[in-house]
Amino acid sequence: MEQFTKAAIVYGRRCKKKIPKAIAAKKRLEQINSEITIEGIVEDVHGLNIAELIKGHSVVVDATDNFETSLIVNDAVVKLGIPFIFGACVGSYGLTLPIIPGETPCLHCLLNHLPMDGMTCDTVGVISPIVQVTAAYQITQLLRLLSGELLSPILQSVDIWKSENAEINVTKLKNIHCPTCGEHPSYPFLQFENQMKTDVLCGRDAVQLRPGLSQTYSLVDLLKNVKHQVTNPVLNPYLLSCQFEDYRIVFFKDGRAIIHGTNETKTARAIYSRFIQYY
Known part of the structure; x- marks a missing residue:
């Protein structure tokens, strides 16, 4: 509970001072480790700016709070060839999936297969432990990737309330007709008219x-x-x-x-x- 309390204190101070989350997180992380360089960007992510935000990076880790933005990021990373560690959680349920452009299915391929049942944090909430668990899986995948290990497209799902875990290899879900990673990509979520x-x-x-x-x-x-x-x-x-x-x-x-x-x-x-x- 100590970490949850610290997080609450950080964001409580942010709310009182009207400081954007990106800046509050940057300041807090710099307090934890002053040897790292962090750039806090206060900006709404959309199809017209995402490429500029992520280009030149070795990997992108999903920490967005809505699926629409995840799909925009997915289009951009596939187009630029940047590995993407997808993660999402709602209620007590979390999902993670490493996406390697050109090798694995992308998030768009899985649109009709992700078992989220239309739930959102706004409608059913989210409990703190599943956020920590989902992030832990993502960071572990990130460390494995940065250490040179080849990641398999394993969709990891966890329901921490029900003590349920599942791993699904989604290799066969790669769709050659996918508008994002298929043979003739159009990257629909980067198109202005589709936003x-x-x-x-x-x-x-x-x-x-x-x-x-x-x-x-x-x-x-x-x-x-x-x-x-x-x-x-x-x-x-x-x-x-x-x-x-x-x-x-x-x-x-x-x-x-x-x-x-x-x-x-x-x-x-x-x-x-x-x-x-x-x-």
Whole structure:
């Protein structure tokens, strides 16, 4: 519990001083080891800047907090030929997978096979021990890779609450038609038109979000899935309007949404990510 307490103290101070997490983490890690050089970058990762952020590095370790960003990173590392240590956790469940461009399946190959069941940290939370375990697996894979060991594409899953562990060799899931690592890659998550667009609506204290990939969604199904999280829902053939905490959200059939009650795109994205899994 000592490490958890220290982490809470660090981020508690960060919140009080309004210091970005990247800078708070940099300062804390430099206190632990003053002989290392750390660059803290306060920036939103997207398809237009990810290559610049990771180029020239020996390996990329996933510590993102949403799957959309992981897919953007996946496209970039495959395109640049940089090994990628994927990791994700939600609830008491964690996943890790080493991705070696040109050799192993990439994250896009596994999109329909990852057993996360649409859960997110926003909807079910995450307990600290699984974060530590997932990170430990990732760092072990990192050390093995940097020491020259060849890593197999083993998907490691852990449910620390149920004391369950599984290892799956995903070699056969490599897809020659994968748009990221297949024979004719297009790197869809690096394409501007395929990325989430956000617009602050002038004078309305609201943010509009537009998914990059156009689809038609069922608002009836959406309401069934989110009714336990929202209040005052209003559904018609064109939109679903509802209240979530201090925000009013309007969902449209094409995946668009308007988040009323904020002009912060980061806040709007976080709220949208909470509900988009139910679309």
